[in-house]
Amino acid sequence: MTRRTRLxxxxxGGAGLAALLVAACxxxxxxxxxxxxxxxxxxxxSLTRHTANxxxxxxxxQRAFDTLGEMTILFAAVLGCVVxxxxxxxxxxxxxxxxxxxxxxxxxxxxxxxxxxLSGLYIVAHGQLSPGGGFQGGxxxxxxxxxxxxxxxYAALERVRPVGMYEVGDxxxxxxxxxxxxxxxxGGTAFLxxxxxxYGTFNTLSSGGTVPLLNxxxxxxxxxxxxxxxxRFLDQAVxxxxxxxx
Amino acid sequence: MRxxxxxxxxxxxxxxxxxxxxxLATSRNLIHAVGCLSVCQAGTYVLLLAVGxxxxxxxxxxxxxxxxxRPVVDPVVQALTLTDxxxxxxxxxxxxxxxxxxxxxxxxVDPDELSELRG
Amino acid sequence: MADAxxxxxxxxxxxxxxxAVATRDPMRQALVLSVLGVVLAVLFxxxxxxxxxxSQLAVCSALTPLLLMLAVRKVxxxxxxxxxxx
Numbered sequence: 001m002t003r004r005t006r007l008x009x010x011x012x013g014g015a016g017l018a019a020l021l022v023a024a025c026x027x028x029x030x031x032x033x034x035x036x037x038x039x040x041x042x043x044x045x046s047l048t049r050h051t052a053n054x055x056x057x058x059x060x061x062q063r064a065f066d067t068l069g070e071m072t073i074l075f076a077a078v079l080g081c082v083v084x085x086x087x088x089x090x091x092x093x094x095x096x097x098x099x100x101x102x103x104x105x106x107x108x109x110x111x112x113x114x115x116x117x118l119s120g121l122y123i124v125a126h127g128q129l130s131p132g133g134g135f136q137g138g139x140x141x142x143x144x145x146x147x148x149x150x151x152x153x154y155a156a157l158e159r160v161r162p163v164g165m166y167e168v169g170d171x172x173x174x175x176x177x178x179x180x181x182x183x184x185x186x187g188g189t190a191f192l193x194x195x196x197x198x199y200g201t202f203n204t205l206s207s208g209g210t211v212p213l214l215n216x217x218x219x220x221x222x223x224x225x226x227x228x229x230x231x232r233f234l235d236q237a238v239x240x241x242x243x244x245x246x
Numbered sequence: 247m248r249x250x251x252x253x254x255x256x257x258x259x260x261x262x263x264x265x266x267x268x269x270l271a272t273s274r275n276l277i278h279a280v281g282c283l284s285v286c287q288a289g290t291y292v293l294l295l296a297v298g299x300x301x302x303x304x305x306x307x308x309x310x311x312x313x314x315x316r317p318v319v320d321p322v323v324q325a326l327t328l329t330d331x332x333x334x335x336x337x338x339x340x341x342x343x344x345x346x347x348x349x350x351x352x353x354x355v356d357p358d359e360l361s362e363l364r365g
Numbered sequence: 366m367a368d369a370x371x372x373x374x375x376x377x378x379x380x381x382x383x384x385a386v387a388t389r390d391p392m393r394q395a396l397v398l399s400v401l402g403v404v405l406a407v408l409f410x411x412x413x414x415x416x417x418x419x420s421q422l423a424v425c426s427a428l429t430p431l432l433l434m435l436a437v438r439k440v441x442x443x444x445x446x447x448x449x450x451x
């Protein structure tokens with residue numbers, strides 16, 4: 001198929017899809033409407049289990065099994081990246097020579113690094129209370145670590161980031177999630193049911209039963225996953241080159 | 247104004263999704279295609295959150311408001327979107343790893359040249 | 366008032382998404398995508414979804430563009446090495 005015919009096929013299909021989408025939009029409930037049956041029930045369930053952040057309650061309590069699925073996708077994606085981006089036999093490692101970084105950039109990066117890392121951990125820890133949680137906090141903490149690449153250099157980053165440890169951490173966090181689920185099963189109810197721990201006092205750090213535990217497991221998993229992913233990509237982009245005399 | 251406001255968010259979501267699809271199909275560079283795919287994903291996020299919005303409501307977080315004192319927006323769609331954003335990013339990484347691998351094996355990231363190589 | 370802010374945020378999202386698709390150079394596209402990520406985070410916050418906004422801000426303004434840029438750099442570097450061999 002030539003580019004021209006392909007464009008025409010695309011435009012025809014796109015126009016049909018656009019017409020259907022617009023027709024569907026016109027029949028959807030109006031934006032900002034007052035009827036949210038699922039939302040109201042989720043809020044009610046979350047409040048009976050003393051979880052102040054309803055979104056965390058949905059993620060780690062009411063739909064915890066769904067989050068297990070999401071976590072599995074994440075784990076599989078990281079595993080795929082590690083396999084695809086490994087160093088092959090016809091490649092060699094070259095030490096990257098340090099490049100000059102402007103002093104203000106360097107100073108700013110080193111200043112922001114601890115603040116960003118701490119914010120990430122705070123966001124994970126307070127997931128059941130305020131906006132945030134394992135997913136967001138994990139990403140913040142892991143990307144914060146990479147400010148070291150800007151502030152110092154690649155060798156310093158490699159010293160604080162033994163990739164193997166983070167790979168183990170990723171696997172441990174995944175198993176921690178499943179183990180918490182199985183604990184619910186042994187406790188006499190169902191897989192991932194939030195009946196194991198007391199619900200605690202509303203709006204304190206230890207409220208919400210198993211929500212903080214699952215939240216922490218996800219935070220660790222996401223942080224480790226992002227570190228491993230970025231490490232693999234940095235390796236490929238900065239260090240690994242092809243054997244030239246092939 | 248009111249009637250436009252009723253459907254505008256859905257239309258924007260549809261526009262973003264279709265724009266992403268167009269870029270995906272006409273792309274001449276696989277890395278650009280992966281970027282377009284993330285634009286498509288953004289369209290679905292806008293749609294989900296637009297469905298869950300409620301006028302004059304606040305965020306579904308009760309750490310600083312009394313439960314029941316104010317209406318809140320739908321937390322279920324927010325939870326769906328939130329997990330997908332992070333998981334979507336790792337899937338993007340997997341796709342990029344595939345692109346890097348293709349570049350290594352075939353020496354090009356243009357989908358047209360790749361299909362010529364095969365045929 | 367709230368409606369006006371939502372409309373502005375929605376139009377900004379539509380515009381930056383269009384620009385992101387129309388930018389054919391992947392390096393520039395990564396930058397436009399990070400702008401899109403920030404605009405989306407603003408939209409989500411206006412739609413009373415601070416959780417989602419936070420996650421969008423962390424992922425789409427930092428992580429995804431970084432991954433895209435590293436991939437571009439790797440592919441281009443390979444291209445240069447190939448040129449050198451010839």
